[in-house]
Amino acid sequence: MPAVRRLVTLLPLVFALSSPVFAAQIGTIPPAESLTTERVQALPPAQRDAWAAYVARSDAQRAADRAALAAEREGMSTWPARPEGGHSEGSMPLDKPGHWYASDAARLVIANILSFQTPAGGWGKNQPRDRPARLKGQDFVADNSNKKATPGDFDAAKDPQWSYVGTIDNDATITEIRFLAKAAPHQEPELAKACRAAAERGLRYLLAAQFPNGGWPQVWPLQGGYHDAITMNDNAVVEVAELMGWASRGEADLGFLPADLKAAAAAAHDRAVQLLLATQIRVDGRLTLWAQQHDPLTLAPSSARNYEPPALSAGESARALEFLMQLPKPTPAIVESVRAGVAVLRELPVRGRAFVKVDGARRLIDQPGAGPLWARFYDPATLTPVFGDRDKSLHDNVNDISAERRNGYSWWGTWPVKTLAAYDAWAARWLKPGN
Incomplete structure (x- = not known):
């Protein structure tokens, strides 16, 4: 396994101070760095080859994906409109009784999933699967470009016609694989074989997308910008690692996988666990939490979108800790990671306050008996809450950002409650007395 760099010193404050727009502005959110050949060439020689091979593989796969679509369209004067966008995960239910997966409704979903699998083996996001199958020459994914993006916007697609073509964002690819595996036993032999082959291709896609250090980017082949970061946001890395664990053990209807793929999935799962240990931030030597995104090299x-700073995240950290607590044989490093992370989460919540609408816009207000609440983001050096706005300004008070962003984002929440509730039973088993 490639060596993984652990952050062992106080992370410097990464927000560049600027002239305030609001009185409480404390900085400006910088853009994320893409994973480029130039950055790879600046690595120590021992790390360079693995990362150079990764970037080259991504470039080659992107070219192959685009060439496949171009070949389909050759000789066509027009081609079908882009597929419909919308809620994706809900159209691929994983909790239906067995007989439902033999129904016409399930076969419609199967046909859609099979037809929209990209040449690389992944799937796009925000695309309902209970819709007709893909037509010849049609785009592989729905339009996920940010139509409100302005010049310099971190979320502006470099190519609006080619965005999120293969992603783990919003449970994409993970859910398609799981649905195909669950539905396969209820199909006629030929369709069952196709479901399993596509699920296997999807898992091999995820293996190809895994960074040398064990993380995963949001989009693969790489798209640039924050999409190249190790993406904890929406629990993406954790959910792929969880899927790899199931695949390695033949669980979650994945028992049909060949032995070589199960072994590769086991290795990918183990690399992901080591990556989680490496990315848990230390502040003054103390283990704390994880960020929503981590730079793939450092x-x-x-950062991610304009209003999402390079900060620690309560929600994603809670989910990472849950994942680590589910491991059957935690090492001392895993035990310490969980103990330390939970200790920080217990220190951070506010009580007697609520994030509610006041005159049409959400505000954090005093409300006796309310809470506990955790901020979505915490400064990685001081562990104090921070809040971003669309103009890239950073604030220390959620009430100082625009009403549009206060209403349109979950700045405060109860994400760690479930994690903390599960911790005591876990600690009783794995922590030595007095720890």
Whole structure:
């Protein structure tokens, strides 16, 4: 396994101070760095080859994906409109009784999933699967470009016609694989074989997308910008690692996988666990939490959209800790990671306050008896809450950002409650008395 760099010193404050727009503005959110050949060439020689091979593989696969679509369209004067966008995960239910997966409704979903699998083996996001199958020459994914993006916007697609073509964002690819595996036993032999082959291709896609250090980017082949970061956001890395664990053990209807793929999935799962240990940020030598995104090379917290700073994240950290607590044989490093992370989460919540609408816009207000609440983001050096706005300004008070962003984002929440509730039973089993 490639060596993984652990952050062992105080992470410097990464927000560049600027002239305030609001009185409480404390900085400006910087853009994330893409994973480029130039950055790879600046690595120590021992790390360079693995990362150079990764970037080259990504470039080659992107070219192959685009060439496949171009070949389909050759000789066509027009081609079908882009597929419909919308809620994706809900159209691929994983909790239906067995007989439902033999129904016409399930076969419609199967046909859609099979037809929209990209040449690389992944799937796009925000695309309902209970819709007709892909037509010849049609785009592989729905339109995921940000139509509100302005010049310099971190979320502006470099190519609006080719965005999120293969992603783990919003449970994409993970859910398609799981649905195909669950539905396969209820199909006629030929369709069952196709479901299993596509699920296997999807898992091999995820293996190809895994970074040398064990993380995963949001989009693969690489798209640039924050999409190249190790993406903890929406629990993406954790959910792929969880899927790899199931695949390695033949669980979650994945028992049909060949032995070589199960072994590769086991290794990918183990690399992901080591990556989680490496990316847990230390502040003054103390283990704390994880960020929503981490730079793939430095592992430092990375920004994403204009209002998403390079900061620690309560929600994603809670889910990472749950994943680590589910491991059957935690090492001393895993035990310490969980103990330390939970200790920080217990220190951070506010009580007697609520994030509610007041005159049409959400505000954090005093409300006796309310809470506990955790901020979505915490400064990686001081562990104090921070809040971003669309103009890239950073604030220390959620009430100082625009009403549009206060209403349109989950700045405060109860994400760690479930994690903390599960911790005591876990600690009783794995922590030595007095720890």
